[in-house]
Amino acid sequence: MVAKSAALATLLTVTASAWTVPSNLQTFYNNVKNGGCKSYAGGKSNLNDGQGHSGFGFCTDTANVVYLTGKNSLGDMDIDCDGASNCGGLSGDWQAGTSFDDILVSKKYGIKTLDASIHQFSVLGTCNLDLGNLISPLALVAVVCNNQLFYSVWGDTNGCDDNNFTGEASISLAQLCFPNEGLNGNNGHTAHDVLYLAFTGSDAVVGPSNANWKTKSASDFQSSLKAFGDSVLTKKFGxxxxxxxxxxxxxxxxxxxxxxxxxxxxxxxxxxxxxxxxxxxxxxxxxxxxxxxxxxxxxxxxxxxxxxxxxxxxxxxxxxxxx
Structure with missing residues (x-):
């Protein structure tokens, strides 16, 4: 995770068609933003957002999904640069790999690690909260941001140096969500208005054939997730x-x-x-x-x-x- 500081430059420009938020998902978004949660993963409801605010957790109230929520709020969006490219080299908090690289290799995804500048992925879980018993690695995560829907995968987790921070996504996902905010490796989206909706079950895992993992284009990767994302959203969420x-x-x-x-x-x-x-x-x-x-x-x-x-x-x- 990178700290939120003044933007130095926009690293890349990502253009892709945003998907319309289905009305049932929009209603769910509104209810979560205006409501609370009864059951939190690991019983932890006082996680940090990286901005000095606590009171966040991963809610398990709804069957088939796990989502980040706070007290009458949703998540923010810090920037993850881990993986192949380090957001153009500007992030001072970069690791050359992501959490599930062993699966990418063993299951023959055709890549050795994710590239935050290409692959849209969400960062779920913290140093002291492993969500692996609820969500499968590389599971589909629907992200509602800026009145749009995008699909991502669960691609990384937060390390212990991040003090249990929540609300983080790859640079390519962040720039799809908020193309006019100049987001980069040192500048994230601070408003708490992002829904990260992760789907449970092995059938929600984005497999080697469910997306174009080898593409060099962020927009192509997003487009390649659309068919599988729609099918999982319909099956799991109605x-x-x-x-x-x-x-x-x-x-x-x-x-x-x-x-x-x-x-x-x-x-x-x-x-x-x-x-x-x-x-x-x-x-x-x-x-x-x-x-x-x-x-x-x-x-x-x-x-x-x-x-x-x-x-x-x-x-x-x-x-x-x-x-």
Missing amino acids: STVPPTNPGNPGTCEWVGHCAGATCKTNDDCDGDLECKSGICGGTSGGTNPPPTCSWAGHCAGASCKTHDDCSDDLTCKNGKCSA
């Missing part, structure tokens, strides 16, 4: 397709838009649910209204493992939160 049984308000396939989710119009609610007083509630038929939900991502239809994964009076049945 899609915007209509529910398979829209007549049953107890089911929900549009995570973040289930019963109890916040809304502005009926279009923000899953299936036949209607937006009532800013909350997705009863069906348009007016009968059998589903239970309300105050814990976004744990409402009716959300994935679960135990009853604790479901909001309020909902219970976990066959892997889904149900009435």
Whole structure:
């Protein structure tokens, strides 16, 4: 991790199409930014952001994902220059390798280490908090920043010299997110408005064939992640397709838009649910209204493992939160 100091120069210019943030993910982003977390990885909720602020941790409240959150805030974005190129040589805190280089070699990714100037990767975990029991190395990480969506991989961790700092990304990801801020190896994005959403499970690992690892272009690498990223986001976090049984308000396939989710119009609610007083509630038929939900991502239809994964009076049945 590099300290945030005055920018000396912009190292590289990265241009790539930003992906539109799906509405269910945007709702989740808003809820996390304005809410709290019940369960933190390792029980640690007082990690540092690198700016002298504590109170951050990696939240495990929602099935299939782990994300960085603070007290009514998200993460910032420090700059990681580790790997092949050292951000053009300006970073004074550079290491020639990244955390999972052994996997890159043994699994035949075609590269020996990541290049922060080319590969978009997120830095998750700290010296005293290993997330390896929750997230697989090189797992997909969706990053919502500057009202845009980008995909990255879990590519590095913070060392003990960084005092358990959180909120860090490769220079190529940072410049995609905030192209007008002059970010470089000594200058990061300080606002706490970045969602790092890491996906759990071996099927979320970005494999050798899921991206163009050998490219020399940051924009090409981002584009090559799109298809796999979309598939994981849909599978793990829910899609915007209509529910398979829209007549049953107890089911929900549009995570973040289930019963109890916040809304502005009926279009923000899953299936036949209607937006009532800013909350997705009863069906348009007016009968059998589903239970309300105050814990976004744990409402009716959300994935679960135990009853604790479901909001309020909902219970976990066959892997889904149900009435």
